[in-house]
Amino acid sequence: MVFRDLSFAVEAGAVLSVEGPNGAGKTSLLRMLAGFLAPASGTVRLRIDGTALEDGEERGKQVGWLGHHDAVKPQMTVRETLAFFAMLHRGAGALEGAMEQVGLARLGDLPGQYLSAGQKKRVALARLWLCGRPLWLLDEPLAALDPAGKRVVADLIAAHCAAGGIAVAATHEPLGIEARRLVLA
Amino acid sequence: MLRYANPTKFLALSRALRPWLAGATVLLLGAGLALGLRVPPDYQQGETVKLMFLHVPAAWTAMMAYGLMAAASLVGLVWRHPLADQAAKAAAPLGALFTALGLLTGSLWGRPMWGAWWVWDGRLTSFLLLLFLYLGYIALWNAVEDETRAARAAAILALVGAVNLPVIEFSVQWWTTLHQGESIVRAGGPLIAGVYLWPLFLMALGYTLLFVSLWLMRIETAILERRARTVMLEGG
Amino acid sequence: MSALLLRDVRLAARAGGSAMLALAFFAGVATLVPLGVGAELPRLARIAGGVLWVAAVLAALLAxxxxxxxDFEDGSLDLLALSPLSLEAVAAIKASAHWLATGLPLTLLSPLLGVMFGLPPRALLALFVSLxxxxxxxxxxxxxxxxxxLSVRRGGLILPLIVLPLLAPAVIxxxxxxxxxxxxxxxxxxGLLGAFSFCACVLSPFATAAAVRLNLGS
Structure with missing residues (x-):
């Protein structure tokens, strides 16, 4: 058991920054919110348009996920990677716009194997934006990014929340935008 | 029934039952062997017919063990009960053992009858496949590190195997008709005479109780092992 | 749905993918058999169906x-699980992609190998259709x-032990x-093969999805 007696609520448009030392259970908490893990006891509830989703898998269909791993295939170009996920989520429209937004506009035809860790993270951010999910769960979104990249993260989160979305981010450093803090011991 | 799903209650019940089961096992196997050794030689197979009393019940028990393992797996998967997981895990090596025993006695039986230690006869072949199903199940349990996850993965495999087992059985029977060179004398079936029936019945019951006794013992051990581990973890 | 199918087939076909490997393995095993049992065509024709079927199963298991x-290691599987597709659909699509990348090419190559094993034309057709x-x-x-x-570090070693007995009916x-x-x-x-295959294809995705689901909870 990593944590117990944890209770919190996040409203639409709010950012929650989950902090704590390594091993405090930040990633486990995010995986629990995403529905991958079931809590040993207690519930996770997501309220959308008046309906409450408690089932992990139903909740997962509302989640935009940015994990430790970037899910960038070495054999696929940036554009192929993003187009695949856009098709999967039935909305291929804003592909170029999303690439522009995260600073990848000129790298579209580069295969994943030539990207740096920071560039892969930007691909993951563009995908997060493209998928258009209301609940963002971000695991160390700032890792591997340069200052400009970190500003991109802050801007994306701000735009997402301004549109009524929720962002929960596990992080070691300040996100660069106003956020409520939840500290895991 | 569900009351005994509690490990402590199960331990108490199992400990109370086991001496009786063990006693009954010894009596049944003793009586079965005593009767079995005294049956008249078969007109076709001679004295070797007596191997049937060791072989056929082993094969039955091996099948039954797979059924029980799959049933326990289903309970473990649906109701998420650790005791059922342990029961399924404990049944597998025993099932494999009875399958191996069935193969061994079948091979010994086949030597005088067919003149070879191994014949690709339908029953032996399907038991060889059953042995591999058991071995795969055991290997999966050991390979997955996290115990709960290992239990669920193994349970899914046991159920897939249980669905597939009748198909495998059928396909192997079909296969023997396809390649039949010599017609094979099959044990069992309607031609079995009454003198053979009693020892066979006693031995089958004896094997079953032997399996159940060993099964209970293995589940008890698994429960105690878990407790010992918890104590050590907390004490250390 | 077609997006995932297309991506998986593409990945298998590109450099480092599994499609060519499986074909080469299939042909390699088929070449070793005559070297082992002798080259008399009548005898080879007799065992061709069995040998090529066993080789095809092993080649398909390879990758x-x-x-x-x-997808598990690079985080893609998490995203697939959260995508609009159900895990059952993901399982079915990925299995289909595996078939398109290995089973289908093996089937297309099999008549050629069958000729080298001395199979008459009608038997070649039977081999092709059965595959x-x-x-x-x-x-x-x-x-x-x-x-x-999925979560076993050297899963490739126990995978055949688990799958091969289940595939006995297909080979038979x-x-x-x-x-x-x-x-x-x-x-x-x-007819029996078709029935077996149909049931396997309809039922397996549920077991596959259950297996994947339990491995995501880590």
């Missing part, structure tokens, strides 16, 4: 342990094994279909 593992009907079952049941061994009926032509005795092998 199977990576079916979910590659076409039966290899989807290999991919479907193999996917169950791939899902179950598949090789039986070739013997049916050679012996000229109708035995209904193709």
């Amino acid at each position: 199977l342990d990576r079916l979910f593992q590659a 076409l009907l039966g290899t989807p079952a290999v991919s479907a049941l193999g996917a169950v094994g791939a899902g179950l061994t 009926f598949g090789a039986g279909a070739v013997l049916e032509v050679l012996d000229g005795i109708p035995n209904g092998a193709l």
